[in-house]
Amino acid sequence: MRVMVMYDLPAVTAKEKKIHHDFQKLLVQSGFLMMQESIYCKLAQNQQAADAIIKQLKKQLPDKGLVQVLTITEKQFAKIEYLVGKKVSEVIDTDDRVVIL
DSSP states (O other), X not given: OEEXXXXXXXXXXXXXXXXXXXXXXXXXXXXXXXEETTEEEEEOSSHHHHXXXXXXXXXXXXXXXXXXXXXXXXXXHHTOOOOSSOOOOSSOOSSXXXXXX
């Protein structure tokens, strides 16, 4: 499964810019990978893991702005169509390297 976080945070004042940067940093430190600006994605093994990721995010949301979360299956994620540009694959977008302990 994939957990996608899409956000739009105000970044006009210096304080808002810091909050925006801190939220972006939180996502990266939590294992999210940037798909586009303000769209991050993280691989989850199952729905319970996805729920835990979302629960952790809810604890650290900024006060202002919009943050949306979408959970999709790998099959749905694989159907993404690139309409302009091409896929850049610096990131592994399959679960081939997932080790289940």
